[in-house]
Amino acid sequence: MSAQSQLIEQVRQRLGPRGVITDPAEIEPWVSDWRGRVHGASAAVLAPSSTVEVAEIVRLAAEHRVPLVPQGGNTGMAAGATPPSDGSALLLSLRRMNRIRSVSAEDRCAVAEAGVILATLHDAANEVGMRFPLTLGARGSCTLGGLTSTNAGGTQVLKFGTMRALVTGVEAVLPDGSVHDGLSGLKKDNRGYSLDQLLIGAEGTLGVVTAVAVRLVPAIAQRAVAWTGLDSPSRALDLLRFLEARTGTVEGFELVPQDSLDLVLKHIPGTRAPLTGEHRWHALVEATTPDAHVDIAAELEALLGKALQQGIIADAAIASNEAQAEAFWKIRDSISEAERAEGQTLAHDISVAVADMPRFLVEASAEVERAFPGVIASGFGHLGDGNIHFHVRAASHASPDWYEAEGAAITRLVDDLVTAAGGSISAEHGIGQLKRAELERLSSPARIHALRAIKQALDPLGIMNPGKLVP
Amino acid sequence: MSAQSQLIEQVRQRLGPRGVITDPAEIEPWVSDWRGRVHGASAAVLAPSSTVEVAEIVRLAAEHRVPLVPQGGNTGMAAGATPPSDGSALLLSLRRMNRIRSVSAEDRCAVAEAGVILATLHDAANEVGMRFPLTLGARGSCTLGGLTSTNAGGTQVLKFGTMRALVTGVEAVLPDGSVHDGLSGLKKDNRGYSLDQLLIGAEGTLGVVTAVAVRLVPAIAQRAVAWTGLDSPSRALDLLRFLEARTGTVEGFELVPQDSLDLVLKHIPGTRAPLTGEHRWHALVEATTPDAHVDIAAELEALLGKALQQGIIADAAIASNEAQAEAFWKIRDSISEAERAEGQTLAHDISVAVADMPRFLVEASAEVERAFPGVIASGFGHLGDGNIHFHVRAASHASPDWYEAEGAAITRLVDDLVTAAGGSISAEHGIGQLKRAELERLSSPARIHALRAIKQALDPLGIMNPGKLVP
Numbered sequence: 001m002s003a004q005s006q007l008i009e010q011v012r013q014r015l016g017p018r019g020v021i022t023d024p025a026e027i028e029p030w031v032s033d034w035r036g037r038v039h040g041a042s043a044a045v046l047a048p049s050s051t052v053e054v055a056e057i058v059r060l061a062a063e064h065r066v067p068l069v070p071q072g073g074n075t076g077m078a079a080g081a082t083p084p085s086d087g088s089a090l091l092l093s094l095r096r097m098n099r100i101r102s103v104s105a106e107d108r109c110a111v112a113e114a115g116v117i118l119a120t121l122h123d124a125a126n127e128v129g130m131r132f133p134l135t136l137g138a139r140g141s142c143t144l145g146g147l148t149s150t151n152a153g154g155t156q157v158l159k160f161g162t163m164r165a166l167v168t169g170v171e172a173v174l175p176d177g178s179v180h181d182g183l184s185g186l187k188k189d190n191r192g193y194s195l196d197q198l199l200i201g202a203e204g205t206l207g208v209v210t211a212v213a214v215r216l217v218p219a220i221a222q223r224a225v226a227w228t229g230l231d232s233p234s235r236a237l238d239l240l241r242f243l244e245a246r247t248g249t250v251e252g253f254e255l256v257p258q259d260s261l262d263l264v265l266k267h268i269p270g271t272r273a274p275l276t277g278e279h280r281w282h283a284l285v286e287a288t289t290p291d292a293h294v295d296i297a298a299e300l301e302a303l304l305g306k307a308l309q310q311g312i313i314a315d316a317a318i319a320s321n322e323a324q325a326e327a328f329w330k331i332r333d334s335i336s337e338a339e340r341a342e343g344q345t346l347a348h349d350i351s352v353a354v355a356d357m358p359r360f361l362v363e364a365s366a367e368v369e370r371a372f373p374g375v376i377a378s379g380f381g382h383l384g385d386g387n388i389h390f391h392v393r394a395a396s397h398a399s400p401d402w403y404e405a406e407g408a409a410i411t412r413l414v415d416d417l418v419t420a421a422g423g424s425i426s427a428e429h430g431i432g433q434l435k436r437a438e439l440e441r442l443s444s445p446a447r448i449h450a451l452r453a454i455k456q457a458l459d460p461l462g463i464m465n466p467g468k469l470v471p
Numbered sequence: 472m473s474a475q476s477q478l479i480e481q482v483r484q485r486l487g488p489r490g491v492i493t494d495p496a497e498i499e500p501w502v503s504d505w506r507g508r509v510h511g512a513s514a515a516v517l518a519p520s521s522t523v524e525v526a527e528i529v530r531l532a533a534e535h536r537v538p539l540v541p542q543g544g545n546t547g548m549a550a551g552a553t554p555p556s557d558g559s560a561l562l563l564s565l566r567r568m569n570r571i572r573s574v575s576a577e578d579r580c581a582v583a584e585a586g587v588i589l590a591t592l593h594d595a596a597n598e599v600g601m602r603f604p605l606t607l608g609a610r611g612s613c614t615l616g617g618l619t620s621t622n623a624g625g626t627q628v629l630k631f632g633t634m635r636a637l638v639t640g641v642e643a644v645l646p647d648g649s650v651h652d653g654l655s656g657l658k659k660d661n662r663g664y665s666l667d668q669l670l671i672g673a674e675g676t677l678g679v680v681t682a683v684a685v686r687l688v689p690a691i692a693q694r695a696v697a698w699t700g701l702d703s704p705s706r707a708l709d710l711l712r713f714l715e716a717r718t719g720t721v722e723g724f725e726l727v728p729q730d731s732l733d734l735v736l737k738h739i740p741g742t743r744a745p746l747t748g749e750h751r752w753h754a755l756v757e758a759t760t761p762d763a764h765v766d767i768a769a770e771l772e773a774l775l776g777k778a779l780q781q782g783i784i785a786d787a788a789i790a791s792n793e794a795q796a797e798a799f800w801k802i803r804d805s806i807s808e809a810e811r812a813e814g815q816t817l818a819h820d821i822s823v824a825v826a827d828m829p830r831f832l833v834e835a836s837a838e839v840e841r842a843f844p845g846v847i848a849s850g851f852g853h854l855g856d857g858n859i860h861f862h863v864r865a866a867s868h869a870s871p872d873w874y875e876a877e878g879a880a881i882t883r884l885v886d887d888l889v890t891a892a893g894g895s896i897s898a899e900h901g902i903g904q905l906k907r908a909e910l911e912r913l914s915s916p917a918r919i920h921a922l923r924a925i926k927q928a929l930d931p932l933g934i935m936n937p938g939k940l941v942p
Contacts, residue, residue, distance in 0.1 A: 106712060107826055151661050162659060164668075165636070178917030185824040187856045188633060188898040190622050190672055191910055192922045192940055197635075197668035201661055241577060353656040355578055385658045427659040439662055446649030450929060451663045457928035458921060469663055 003064040008044045021045040033079040040083035042091040049096040051210040059177030067466045068092040070204035072143030078432025080203045094145045113211045114145025130216040133160040145209045151201035153428030158384040159251035169213035170196040175459040183213045204465040206458045218290035224297040225325035229279030229315040233358035236283045238312050252286030255383040260335045267341035268334045275315050344394040344403050348414045352423035354386040364417045387427040431469045440471030474535040479515045492516040504550040511554035513562040520567040522681040530648030538937045539563040541675035543614030549903025551674045565616045584682045585616025601687040604631040616680045622672035624899030629855040630722035640684035641667040646930040654684045675936040677929045689761035695768040696796035700750030700786040704829035707754045723757030726854040731806045738812035739805045746786045815865040815874050819885045823894035825857040835888045858898040902940045911942030
């Protein structure tokens with residue numbers, strides 16, 4: 001019996017039949033990334049329901065030298081939770097670890113297991129009058145373990161930061177099967193290197209995150225959502241700074257080019273333009289407050305009125321009700337879907353310093369369109385974080401294999417431009433499998449050496465998510 | 472010529488005479504910790520003035536296998552910057568690296584070299600209408616490099632967090648002499664393990680921090696400082712939560728027992744009791760706002776009035792001017808000095824979960840006083856962070872060698888109690904030399920193994936601050 005078969009059998013004996021899935025039909029949805037670009041193989045899905053069971057599996061995996069691929073909701077953007085295609089590793093699903101261990105309004109803290117769905121945590125916090133502020137498109141299926149392991153961002157980072165700023169403690173099973181318990185809820189703790197911080201964003205390569213303690217903030221009492229039309233990304237940044245200098249309520253600020261808006265209006269049923277005129281660029285602004293006594297819509301309206309007077313924006317519409325607010329957000333959230341409907345698109349999740357983004361966006365788009373005639377390059381998203389989803393669409397006459405034929409060359413150019421601007425080729429999506437080669441190409445040898453040394457130090461047998469993150 | 476002498480000579484040749492101090496009189500102030508408890512030796516102080524020079528020194532040190540002890544203002548509490556007494560290592564002073572490279576109100580960010588004094592950064596931020604919110608007693612001499620390397624806390628952590636929450640990027644020379652440049656100013660960056668986070672709090676054992684990018688916040692337009700009298704630590708926490716549920720302005724909240732207040736009034740000239748009656752416990756409250764239009768003193772007064780009505784506090788006084796506010800803070804800041812004037816004191820920088828601190832404080836004090844008859848145990852400080860400076864004073868009849876004779880046993884008991892309560896034996900002061908043995912005694916073997924593995928991976932020659940942090 002192979003080492004893998006022995007491991008599967010031993011896990012079945014210890015965890016019972018629910019702890020091991022071997023039916024190929026049940027495994028199939030989990031061995032490819034959700035965008036269907038990377039296909040892997042796994043003879044079984046190991047499905048522990050407790051930290052003790054995870055530790056047991058990791059100890060057995062170390063004993064048998066069988067690598068494990070931790071997986072949450074399988075909504076990652078870099079195929080970081082997709083097993084190797086040679087079947088050498090086994091999927092370790094955290095989805096059965098789905099208990100919220102505690103939620104406290106008083107302590108402003110929740111402890112959630114790795115398999116808890118983000119939307120479930122949102123609801124649990126809401127029930128005690130609090131809020132977990134991080135959110136993103138996949139909130140109905142992504143898990144806290146995956147969000148932590150990828151240091152996920154989303155649309156509210158501007159005010160609340162990425163997972164790194166919200167996770168106050170990590171429980172994880174280390175590659176030797178020991179349990180690191182960082183859930184103590186200590187606000188201050190200086191007992192040596194922070195394993196918590198090392199595990200956040202490690203994509204499961206240094207251990208299996210089994211639970212996290214997260215910070216909660218007061219629930220939103222009111223929100224106001226506005227759509228603004230403006231001339232340029234630079235004007236959009238002016239608007240953000242104008243607002244931030246005058247209020248602490250802005251928590252969402254998304255840049256949308258006219259081109260993206262047009263695609264949404266064309267392909268997504270039920271959408272309509274928020275403004276009557278034409279504008280080259282748009283910014284979606286969300287302001288919130290936990291204070292029921294402030295009229296946040298009136299405040300935002302007054303500020304946008306001043307911005308209009310000062311020529312920062314050309315037009316603005318404030319959502320007059322929740323349905324309209326949702327309609328504005330739907331435009332933003334549908335851009336990727338509309339692009340896919342239009343044709344082949346190449347996505348890049350990049351960041352540069354916030355102040356540099358307007359110029360970078362204009363210059364990099366021009367550079368890519370010049371180098372690859374016919375393509376359309378544009379960026380949308382989290383301008384206030386210096387993080388733009390820089391997408392390049394195939395020319396209308398492109399051949400069906402454009403993505404395969406030209407994709408790598410275009411990505412190299414984009415990554416070169418980002419790196420030259422002092423930016424990051426992975427702002428919030430991680431490295432996974434898809435960006436490893438580019439990470440190696442564009443990092444200093446010293447940095448690559450350091451990443452490898454840390455990996456080797458903590459996972460000398462190489463059993464934790466092989467082939468991910470570390471070049 | 473010994474390896475050390477060769478290194479010193481080569482550094483002198485490359486950096487010039489200002490780069491190497493060998494006059495024993497000039498070296499002497501830096502080889503002991505500032506409290507005078509730990510004495511080391513160093514044949515020279517290497518004093519680079521740029522990152523390039525630091526890198527050169529580290530490369531030479533690696534070549535000659537001569538360990539280096541990075542040092543900033545030498546204000547640490549755990550002797551983390553004190554060289555070994557056998558003279559085997561050389562002090563590497565960062566104090567000549569004292570440039571503020573940039574301060575931007577627009578980007579809400581500053582970049583300061585490791586040797587910049589905290590108060591200097593405060594001033595620089597203030598000049599552009601901004602503020603670096605972390606502060607602590609040693610602000611006139613501690614440096615940004617040391618603050619980063621110890622993940623320092625201080626009195627404003629409640630609202631702004633420790634250095635870890637304020638440092639947005641680290642530049643450091645790694646043990647192989649390569650430069651890690653994390654100063655890009657990116658708000659989102661997921662390119663592999665966070666070396667920045669690993670270096671924060673690493674006490675110079677994984678590399679030499681040469682510069683940091685830090686977050687700035689809007690300058691304070693107004694502050695209000697109040698002194699309250701109350702019955703118990705539990706009531707103090709009630710007060711904090713009462714205030715935090717009603718305002719976002721509280722940024723300082725310090726607990727002071729009557730015993731500490733008495734000592735300050737007795738030993739520190741010019742101090743007087745803020746309240747007329749007697750109270751068993753006190754809480755110093757500081758509220759601030761960047762908004763000039765809010766009457767923050769009136770707001771705090773109204774809230775404290777309600778807290779009085781509800782029986783949470785027994786009395787309160789709001790400082791009527793800046794001089795009075797400073798007088799309130801002076802009481803808090805003078806506690807350690809007053810204790811030293813009174814007699815021998817043993818300090819413990821501990822933390823437990825915020826909600827657990829009131830009970831822990833009462834129970835642990837009783838336990839220590841029971842186990843060591845005659846001593847007085849009390850805690851003061853950052854209740855809102857779950858971080859108390861738990862001090863044990865010798866009995867009035869104690870012998871002069873009480874500290875040496877009983878100190879270790881008392882500390883072991885305190886550390887045992889903290890550990891049993893799920894807390895940390897080092898909340899904000901770090902491990903340095905002084906807490907290494909206790910860290911090893913009270914940590915899981917897996918954690919110690921992980922710390923050693925990381926150290927070995929990044930500093931295989933063991934040249935970075937030997938004998939610190941890692942047991």
